[in-house]
Amino acid sequence: MSNATPGIAEITRAIRNVPDFPKPDIQFKDITPVLADAALFAACIDLLTADVKPGSVDAVVGIDARGFIFAAAAAIKLKAGFVPVRKKSKLPYTCYEQSYDLEYGTNTVAIHIDAVKPGARVILVDDLLATGGTAAAAVALLERIGANVVEVSFLIELSFLDGRKKLANQNVRSLVTY
Amino acid sequence: MSNATPGIAEITRAIRNVPDFPKPDIQFKDITPVLADAALFAACIDLLTADVKPGSVDAVVGIDARGFIFAAAAAIKLKAGFVPVRKKSKLPYTCYEQSYDLEYGTNTVAIHIDAVKPGARVILVDDLLATGGTAAAAVALLERIGANVVEVSFLIELSFLDGRKKLANQNVRSLVTY
Numbered sequence: 001m002s003n004a005t006p007g008i009a010e011i012t013r014a015i016r017n018v019p020d021f022p023k024p025d026i027q028f029k030d031i032t033p034v035l036a037d038a039a040l041f042a043a044c045i046d047l048l049t050a051d052v053k054p055g056s057v058d059a060v061v062g063i064d065a066r067g068f069i070f071a072a073a074a075a076i077k078l079k080a081g082f083v084p085v086r087k088k089s090k091l092p093y094t095c096y097e098q099s100y101d102l103e104y105g106t107n108t109v110a111i112h113i114d115a116v117k118p119g120a121r122v123i124l125v126d127d128l129l130a131t132g133g134t135a136a137a138a139v140a141l142l143e144r145i146g147a148n149v150v151e152v153s154f155l156i157e158l159s160f161l162d163g164r165k166k167l168a169n170q171n172v173r174s175l176v177t178y
Numbered sequence: 179m180s181n182a183t184p185g186i187a188e189i190t191r192a193i194r195n196v197p198d199f200p201k202p203d204i205q206f207k208d209i210t211p212v213l214a215d216a217a218l219f220a221a222c223i224d225l226l227t228a229d230v231k232p233g234s235v236d237a238v239v240g241i242d243a244r245g246f247i248f249a250a251a252a253a254i255k256l257k258a259g260f261v262p263v264r265k266k267s268k269l270p271y272t273c274y275e276q277s278y279d280l281e282y283g284t285n286t287v288a289i290h291i292d293a294v295k296p297g298a299r300v301i302l303v304d305d306l307l308a309t310g311g312t313a314a315a316a317v318a319l320l321e322r323i324g325a326n327v328v329e330v331s332f333l334i335e336l337s338f339l340d341g342r343k344k345l346a347n348q349n350v351r352s353l354v355t356y
Contacts, residue, residue, distance in 0.1 A: 018270040028270045032290055035250075036237060036259040045254055061215060065243035069262070072213075072247040073254040076223055081214040082247060090243075092196040093208045112210055 006043045012176050014040055015156070029156055029178070032129060035069065045073045047175050048125055048153040051079055057058045057150060058120040059083045063109070063138055064090065070155060074125045083122065085138045098140045100133040109134065111141040118146030129154040129174055132163030133136040139170060181262045190292070190354050192218055193334070195263040207334055207356070209305060213247065223251045225353050226303050226331040230256055235328060236298040237261045241316055243269065245304040248333060252303045261300065262294045263316045276318045278311040287312065289319040296324030307352055310341030317348060 006095055012035060016030040034040045049071060059081040062071025068084065075082040088097055088108040095110040116122060122136055135152060142149050152167055157174035192215060194208040212218045226248060237259040240249025246262065253260040253346040266275055273288040294300060310338055313330060320327050330345055335352035342350055 016271065021270040022267075026190045030270045032269070032271070032293065034263065036261055036293060038236075038253070038257050038259045041260055042254060044259065058216070062247070065246060065264075065268075068243060068246040069240070069250040070258060072251040073260075075216070076220060076251040076254050079216050079220065082219055082251075083214055084210065084247070086243075089200075091210070092199040092208045093194065093210070115214060127299065 001105065005046075006039050008047065008175050009046075011040055011044060011155075028157060029128070031066075031155065032132055034155075041073070044155055044175070045070065046079050048155065048173070049074050049078055049123070051163065051173075052151065054079045056121070057123050059116050059147075061085060061122050061124045061138065061142060061147075063124075063126050066128070070127055071125040074123070081116075083111070085109050085111050085141060089111030096141055096144050098137040098144075100137040102133065103127045107133070107137075109137050111138075111145060113145060115145055116142075116147050120147050120151050122147045123150050124152045126153075127155050129157040129163040129167075129172070131161050135163070136166040139167065183224075184217050186225065189218055189222060189225075189333075193354065207217055209333065212333075219251070222353070223248065223255050226333065226351070227252050227256055227301070229351075230301060230329065232257045234299070235301050237294050237300045238252075238324075239263060239300050239302045239316065239320060241302075241304050241312055244306070245343070248305055249303040253341050254331075259294075261289070263287050263289050263319060266313075274319055274322050276315040276322075278315040280311065285312070285315075286318065287315050289316075289323060291323060293323055294320075294325050299328050300325045301328050302330045304331070305333045307335040307341040307345075307350070309339050310344030313341070314327050314344040317345065339346070 018028040021028040060071045060075040062068040064086040099108045151171045154174040194349040199206040238253040240246040242264040277286045329349045332352040
């Protein structure tokens with residue numbers, strides 16, 4: 001790699017395709033080679049937050065577990081706080097919960113009722129936009145506690161799953177689209 | 179809070195005690211108020227990596243899930259890569275696994291066999307040193323892939339659980355001790 005700051009092309013090349021994970025016929029996009037490379041990881045965070053000035057948002061929201069990686073890193077870069085959205089029963093204090101449909105069954109995510117002050121400006125940063133169910137549930141939780149969701153950013157978007165439709169009222173950014 | 183950079187006293191004051199979580203008689207130390215405060219979160223990362231110069235380590239290792247928050251943030255600050263240690267079956271590529279004893283039963287964590295190059299200098303950053311089982315298993319995995327573990331840093335240490343004994347050959351740092 002050259003000394004120039006890497007861009008989306010270099011990030012895309014570093015994503016490793018793992019066939020048949022977690023089940024047959026799924027082509028899993030393994031981002032760990034991107035994370036392990038200091039320049040590529042920093043470039044991801046820069047690109048995911050390219051429109052957000054440091055100090056201009058109160059918090060970056062991350063979804064358990066891979067989303068924590070990008071959101072926490074973005075929070076440090078933007079001089080913002082970090083707010084977790086977690087699977088039900090993982091957060092210790094009083095929570096709001098939001099369920100959403102999966103292919104089979106439902107899933108529930110939660111946020112602390114006092115995670116941000118009403119009117120706080122936040123961005124949501126996650127690794128993957130697939131069907132959009134988790135991200136839409138996280139946005140619903142953020143709106144319930146009075147947050148102003150400025151932008152929703154994803155490293156990868158699986159566009160054939162139409163996840164953007166579930167985030168129709170949001171500013172959505174993704175870096176790498178399949 | 180003043181405009182001065184907050185220190186360990188301010189971080190400690192922001193940790194919220196939640197009684198009887200996740201089960202009766204456990205006093206859970208809720209760090210989400212620390213994370214949500216931009217100055218406190220940045221101070222945590224600065225203090226957790228106080229002895230590590232930016233550019234001097236190849237990667238920061240984080241343990242699923244809360245450990246991801248601190249390790250990813252530290253990686254961006256130190257201009258290092260990020261390496262995840264995850265619960266068994268979560269990482270998509272070929273892994274080494276390490277089991278450790280719990281109060282009842284065992285747990286298994288995993289790392290990609292190519293997570294770092296042999297000889298890479300890494301630090302492990304996590305939220306909590308309790309019995310030390312998870313951290314010791316992570317160190318064992320890192321040594322198996324040839325990493326040089328320079329330091330192991332925790333936000334909180336529950337000293338009455340003697341977790342340091344399981345990390346006897348490591349440089350261990352913790353910010354807040356109960």
